Amino acid sequence: ETGVTQSPTHLIKTRGQQVTLRCSSQSGHNTVSWYQQALGQGPQFIFQYYREEENGRGNFPPRFSGLQFPNYSSELNVNALELDDSALYLCASSLLGVQETQYFGPGTRLLVL
């Protein structure tokens, strides 16, 4: 098991609502990447945070936003939820500049009704 944790494990929201997901990185890691995994698909890169700044973004709209805190933990915020946002949200921590290996957390399963 990696030291990456996520909360909550499951979440149910309705269309139009907002959601915040949380991730604690593995000890010693300075970077958190967020991925969306739809059912039966591979994870898709949302964005990455390094030194509290966004360090790269995938093809996701601005209503997907994030934060990284001084302790390297991170939040993913999604506004104006849509049905297609239903997915498993994974965060992965790594040590940018040293090694590229990414270790995943258990994920948050979000259902939008």
Next chain:
Amino acid sequence: GENVEQHPSTLSVQEGDSAVIKCTYSDSASNYFPWYKQELGKRPQLIIDIRSNVGEKKDQRIAVTLNKTAKHFSLHITETQPEDSAVYFCAASRGEGSNYKLTFGKGTLLTVNP
């Protein structure tokens, strides 16, 4: 951007047989290629990775080969066991100087029949 194709989408083998999963990538600047195993309802777990300066890497029953010229890499599992049953994902990323964003294939569901 990078595009990773993975085949087959499903693979069924008998216990003890070998399994091979193949991936191709489009970005010639990619130089890091990890493989993840994801059991139902669990996190993706790194099982092996390879960098572009190496053509092959082995870890017990698992091996990965890389052909940079053809832009493809493969996962080989020998002496398969029922506990190898899972979804396997290949991924690719650019290395140093980038944010190491991973681009994943769509996954291969491996079933090992006892």
